[in-house]
Amino acid sequence: MSRSDRTLRGAAAVVGVADDASPTGELDRTGRALEVAMVLAALDDAGLTLDDVDGVCHAESSMALAEYLGVHPRYTDSTMTGGSSYQVHLEHAAAAIAAGLCQVVVSVYASTPRSDRTHKRKRERRYPPGPNPLAEWEWPFGLRTPMGPYALAAARHMHEFGTTSAQLAQIAVSTREWAALNPRARHQAPLSVDEVLASPLQVSPLHLLDCCLVTDGAGAFVMTSAERARSLRRPPVYVLGAATCHDHMIISQMPDLTTTPGAVSGANAFGMAGIAPSEVDVLMGYDSFTITALLHLEDLGFCAKGEGGPFAEDGKLGPGGALPMNTNGGGLSFTHPGMYGMFLITEAVRQLRGECGARQVPDAQVAVAHGSGMVLSCMSTAVLGTEAVL
Numbered sequence: 546m547s548r549s550d551r552t553l554r555g556a557a558a559v560v561g562v563a564d565d566a567s568p569t570g571e572l573d574r575t576g577r578a579l580e581v582a583m584v585l586a587a588l589d590d591a592g593l594t595l596d597d598v599d600g601v602c603h604a605e606s607s608m609a610l611a612e613y614l615g616v617h618p619r620y621t622d623s624t625m626t627g628g629s630s631y632q633v634h635l636e637h638a639a640a641a642i643a644a645g646l647c648q649v650v651v652s653v654y655a656s657t658p659r660s661d662r663t664h665k666r667k668r669e670r671r672y673p674p675g676p677n678p679l680a681e682w683e684w685p686f687g688l689r690t691p692m693g694p695y696a697l698a699a700a701r702h703m704h705e706f707g708t709t710s711a712q713l714a715q716i717a718v719s720t721r722e723w724a725a726l727n728p729r730a731r732h733q734a735p736l737s738v739d740e741v742l743a744s745p746l747q748v749s750p751l752h753l754l755d756c757c758l759v760t761d762g763a764g765a766f767v768m769t770s771a772e773r774a775r776s777l778r779r780p781p782v783y784v785l786g787a788a789t790c791h792d793h794m795i796i797s798q799m800p801d802l803t804t805t806p807g808a809v810s811g812a813n814a815f816g817m818a819g820i821a822p823s824e825v826d827v828l829m830g831y832d833s834f835t836i837t838a839l840l841h842l843e844d845l846g847f848c849a850k851g852e853g854g855p856f857a858e859d860g861k862l863g864p865g866g867a868l869p870m871n872t873n874g875g876g877l878s879f880t881h882p883g884m885y886g887m888f889l890i891t892e893a894v895r896q897l898r899g900e901c902g903a904r905q906v907p908d909a910q911v912a913v914a915h916g917s918g919m920v921l922s923c924m925s926t927a928v929l930g931t932e933a934v935l
Contacts (some may be wrong), residue, residue: 554817555933556643558774558781559635561591562891564764566729566880571660572761577613579655583765584614591767592778593649600641600650602634604884610653620647626791628831629916630654631766631886632925636787638768648769655763656882678795689748691833692756694796694920696748699836701802703750705851710750712854713835714741717754717877719863720832724874726864726904731760732878754877755835762882764891771933782894783933785911786818791923799921803851807844807915807924814913814926815846822846825928826909827896828868829889831917832875841915842868845926869906872896886916890927897931 563586565572565579574582588594600620603610607621620641624633631652638650660666679690688694702708718738724730736754744753774781790806790813793799815821822845830841839853847868848856862870871877873892876885893912895901914927 553639553643553787554785554819555771555783557639557768558771558783558933559766559768559890559894559929560774560777560779560781561587561589561593561767562765562894563587563590564762564888564891566731566760566762568729568731568733570731570758570760571663572657572763575657575660576655579657579763580610580653581614583655583763584651584653587651587765587767590779593767597649598651600638600647602638602650602652604630604654618647620650626923626925627918628833628884628886629789629918629923629925630884631890632787632914632916632927633789635766635768635784635890635927636789636925639784639787642768642770648773650768651765652887653763653765654884654887656884657761658883659760682797683795691920692748692751695834695836696751697796698802698840698921699750699834702836702839705803706854708839708854710742710752711738712858713755713839714738714752715858715860716832716835716838716862717741719857719860719866720871720875720877722863723872723904724878727874727879730874730879731758732874751834751836757833757876757881757885758878760880760882762880762888764887766887766890766894780898780931781933782897782929782931784927785820785930785933786814786816786928787926788813788817789923789925791918793922794919796920803840805840805844805917805921805924807841807917807926810924810926811845811915814928818928818930820911820928825911825913826869827872827893827906827912828870829872829893829912829914830870831885831889831915832871832877833881833885833917835877837917837921838870840921841917844924845913845915864904872901872904872906886918889914889916893929897929
């Protein structure tokens with residue numbers, strides 16, 4: 546690949562991160578107050594202030610957030626692709642910084658579905674503008690959401706490749722082993738494959754413990770140019786590669802239930818970074834369900850298509866394993882407020898900065914934050930590293 550194909554490699558860096566989650570699953574702050582707290586904490590982590598910000602990303606309205614913060618950005622991004630929105634924001638911000646459109650970009654997410662339910666606060670459920678195809682083509686046939694679409698993918702993968710429920714369960718077990726090392730994780734107690742399989746069936750073949758949490762959570766990240774990053778408070782985490790692909794919106798339109806658009810975004814991000822999957826030290830892969838995580842392993846090239854089950858079943862994704870995955874406990878055991886992609890980035894950055902304590906992966910130099918949006922619809926891959934070698 547020529548140098549011109551890698552124009553984003555090492556041009557920008559993540560310089561500040563913050564997130565908030567609780568083992569109770571609930572947070573005290575909500576709404577804008579929670580978002581502002583995350584923005585200010587991420588800026589402080591970087592050694593920057595609101596006066597430095599000239600780029601704002603928000604999955605609902607970057608304009609409304611910027612107005613509330615009192616900043617006047619030269620770059621604005623309200624891209625909404627579900628759980629992968631924050632990998633998309635990272636990719637777009639890196640491109641904008643490399644092009645000289647802005648210098649300091651912040652992206653933030655906050656959602657409190659668990660405490661909203663506890664306190665009976667009304668939450669508005671949003672769908673893309675225009676007609677809702679789910680209401681015409683899927684709901685009338687009894688497809689339960691959000692589990693149903695992922696259950697279809699799991700059932701098809703089992704049919705085509707012989708994947709077992711026990712292999713999927715091992716992903717939840719390995720993730721729980723990481724959560725046991727994270728004092729902020731919602732679930733920290735040991736978990737066995739048998740316990741996953743004994744948990745209530747939600748939509749066959751997915752059990753309750755194959756499914757993500759419903760918790761409060763929030764986070765933010767700050768990015769700037771590689772040059773400026775070197776003089777800031779924390780060690781820079783460079784964007785080595787970033788790419789996005791989507792090939793459907795609703796699950797009935799997914800071209801192949803066993804292959805996600807991550808096969809495209811992953812290959813392109815790794816190509817830009819100039820590295821192979823074998824060089825990745827930490828994988829932060831969106832785990833809305835165990836099947837989601839399994840598909841990432843295959844589509845990103847950590848194993849061949851159809852081999853995700855055997856790849857995961859020996860525990861290599863857990864502590865001490867060959868491919869540390871979701872080291873904070875993931876959406877299955879740490880937190881999942883609805884769009885988990887922000888936490889992929891915050892944990893990847895902390896691993897590369899060596900700040901994760903008991904769950905720290907030794908000498909981590911390359912991490913991947915791979916987001917999944919909607920129903921396996923939009924995949925966005927960010928390859929991050931401690932060095933920006935061009």
